[in-house]
Amino acid sequence: MKHGKDRALPKSDQVDSSPSPDELLDRIPRVLLADIPTPLQEVPRLARTAGLTKLFIKRDDQTGLAMGGNKARKLEYDFAEILNQGSDVVITVGGTQSNHAVMTAAAARRNGLDAKIVLGGPGVTEYQGNLLLDVLLGAEIRYLENDDRNDSLASAMEEWAETLRREGRRPYTLPVGGTTGMGALGYVRAMRELAVQLGPGPSQIVLAVGSCGTFAGAILGARLYMPEARVIGISVSRSREEIAGRTMEVMAESARILGCEVTLTHAGIESYDCYHQEYGVPTDSGREAILSCARLEGILLDPVYTGKSMAGLIDLARRRILDPAVPTVFIHTGGLPILFAFERGFRDLAQCTMIQSPPRRESE
Numbered sequence: 001m002k003h004g005k006d007r008a009l010p011k012s013d014q015v016d017s018s019p020s021p022d023e024l025l026d027r028i029p030r031v032l033l034a035d036i037p038t039p040l041q042e043v044p045r046l047a048r049t050a051g052l053t054k055l056f057i058k059r060d061d062q063t064g065l066a067m068g069g070n071k072a073r074k075l076e077y078d079f080a081e082i083l084n085q086g087s088d089v090v091i092t093v094g095g096t097q098s099n100h101a102v103m104t105a106a107a108a109r110r111n112g113l114d115a116k117i118v119l120g121g122p123g124v125t126e127y128q129g130n131l132l133l134d135v136l137l138g139a140e141i142r143y144l145e146n147d148d149r150n151d152s153l154a155s156a157m158e159e160w161a162e163t164l165r166r167e168g169r170r171p172y173t174l175p176v177g178g179t180t181g182m183g184a185l186g187y188v189r190a191m192r193e194l195a196v197q198l199g200p201g202p203s204q205i206v207l208a209v210g211s212c213g214t215f216a217g218a219i220l221g222a223r224l225y226m227p228e229a230r231v232i233g234i235s236v237s238r239s240r241e242e243i244a245g246r247t248m249e250v251m252a253e254s255a256r257i258l259g260c261e262v263t264l265t266h267a268g269i270e271s272y273d274c275y276h277q278e279y280g281v282p283t284d285s286g287r288e289a290i291l292s293c294a295r296l297e298g299i300l301l302d303p304v305y306t307g308k309s310m311a312g313l314i315d316l317a318r319r320r321i322l323d324p325a326v327p328t329v330f331i332h333t334g335g336l337p338i339l340f341a342f343e344r345g346f347r348d349l350a351q352c353t354m355i356q357s358p359p360r361r362e363s364e
Helices: 021-027 044-050 071-084 099-110 130-136 150-166 185-198 213-225 240-258 284-297 306-318 336-341
Strands: 040-042 055-058 089-095 114-121 140-145 171-174 203-209 229-235 270-272 328-331
Touching: 021 185, 021 240, 040 185, 044 055, 044 284, 044 306, 055 185, 071 099, 071 171, 071 185, 071 213, 089 099, 089 150, 099 114, 099 130, 114 130, 114 150, 130 336, 140 150, 150 171, 185 213, 185 240, 185 328, 203 213, 203 306, 213 229, 213 240, 229 240, 229 306, 240 270, 284 306, 306 328
Parallel strands: 055 328, 089 114, 089 171, 114 140, 203 229, 203 328, 229 270
Antiparallel strands: 040 055
16 A cells, blocks of 8 residues: 555545635736725715615725726736736727726836827817826827727727837737736626625626626626626627627636636626717716716716716616615726816806905005
């Protein structure tokens, strides 16, 4: 009989020493960019307006990087890879008021790298909102006027990257929204954080969906850490079918990195595409949601992302698509600077009376 190291354990006694997805998540390198954990804030007045028993806002607008937002969590993983590859310049793409673009520029500067951005949309006459922050961060911008299609932006980014390579630079290209399987791990981690804050039991988690990375990470993270949670996406740009397809692709990539299996069909991804008209264009319901959140809870949303997704949450609650008895969490994905690019859309609300100052005395 063999003893010691040579002794084989009976199959029933063997211990699986392979790391769990939780252990793997902690082993994957990341560059610290976000101020986390972010607060989970209960908003009772907004809950009553929507007809919900309990409503919370996960304040990922307070992650700190470039005035905060969800992208900080994702960029932590992306920048670990960027630095590991020895890149000296980061290029990314987005619409005029892209949160991802400005936060990528801020993350690049924090790590001593150059930032270049390809943006697209209506012609720019003023540098406001996130576009102003891009300028302050020193990001070089190439602008595709009246063209914000993802394929056009990606093509322009790759062309720019090739030019930089010929010049001896080492560019790293990030896709729209920073949506990669690695980046989505930021929201797997966020769901682990939320599970501790909210506690066990059923919940409903609502968030804006654009490029699908945050949504994919939230669904996968909920599977791992909040198995009774229902994750609901409110589209700000894509059709429901596009969201399902892209979310499954990103989730599969993230699951491979973590070494876990995910069984999910298109029908298992819950999203709604009826709360936007086109990307970047404000809606009436979004404006009302912004005003409700500001005036009832003192929390600011934006017209491009969070205003529309909060409008979706309120409507789903009033239509009882959300269960009023189940705690609901709105993930605030950021976008505060965008508000200042849409000043004209709120100017009519100003309660401002111009008064004349009394004349100064000669002795003054």
